[in-house]
Amino acid sequence: MKANIDIYFDSSLRIAPKVDASMRKQLTLVLDLDETLIHSSKVKPVEGKFEALEILKSDGTKHLVYIRRRPHLEQFLEKVSKEFKVVIFTASRMEYADAIIDLIDTKDVITYRLYRDSCSRGSNGWVKDLSKIEPNLNRVILLDNCRAASTLQPENHLLIKSWFYDETDDHLLHYTNFLLDCAKKWRTNMLKIRDLRRCLKEFVTAN
Numbered sequence: 122m123k124a125n126i127d128i129y130f131d132s133s134l135r136i137a138p139k140v141d142a143s144m145r146k147q148l149t150l151v152l153d154l155d156e157t158l159i160h161s162s163k164v165k166p167v168e169g170k171f172e173a174l175e176i177l178k179s180d181g182t183k184h185l186v187y188i189r190r191r192p193h194l195e196q197f198l199e200k201v202s203k204e205f206k207v208v209i210f211t212a213s214r215m216e217y218a219d220a221i222i223d224l225i226d227t228k229d230v231i232t233y234r235l236y237r238d239s240c241s242r243g244s245n246g247w248v249k250d251l252s253k254i255e256p257n258l259n260r261v262i263l264l265d266n267c268r269a270a271s272t273l274q275p276e277n278h279l280l281i282k283s284w285f286y287d288e289t290d291d292h293l294l295h296y297t298n299f300l301l302d303c304a305k306k307w308r309t310n311m312l313k314i315r316d317l318r319r320c321l322k323e324f325v326t327a328n
């Protein structure tokens with residue numbers, strides 16, 4: 122019997138379900154916060170650019186921190202988010218990290234956030250298990266200033282020099298180009314094996 126599709130047609134299906142563009146992206150970029158994207162201090166800096174931020178702690182008390190943004194941060198987030206799901210994975214506590222992420226994520230590109238309670242303690246520092254975010258480890262990169270963070274998956278680590286206040290630092294600019302190049306190779310099937318860890322290995326060897 123010929124089905125009459127009109128009978129079953131639901132007009133609401135004309136409108137495609139709203140899918141966040143970031144959900145369609147195949148690649149994930151996991152970003153550390155402190156000394157990778159920003160530097161913060163409880164002591165007011167005597168010079169240079171900084172922002173004062175009030176942190177509301179879980180016990181109801183408030184305290185001020187002074188934030189410096191690493192040079193090229195805004196452009197970095199905007200550009201990499203066109204190709205990667207961008208996730209923050211920090212060993213800092215939620216109340217501190219959220220206040221900073223809300224400040225720096227001006228274009229609302231950060232997909233989700235993991236904090237200290239998602240890290241485990243290693244002998245050299247906090248360890249971040251990337252498989253909690255992306256079980257397919259061939260498509261995830263961790264950008265972090267701390268080597269110990271990637272103890273479980275060192276091949277996924279793009280190590281970045283710790284940043285504190287140098288306004289001439291251009292690591293984020295340099296890494297933007299590398300990350301976009303990786304994503305392009307992935308999209309256009311230029312990788313013999315679709316595995317970002319190969320890109321990282323070549324990059325580390327060349328630099």
Ligand SMILES: [Mg+2]
Binds near residue numbers: 154265
């Ligand atoms: Mg760090």
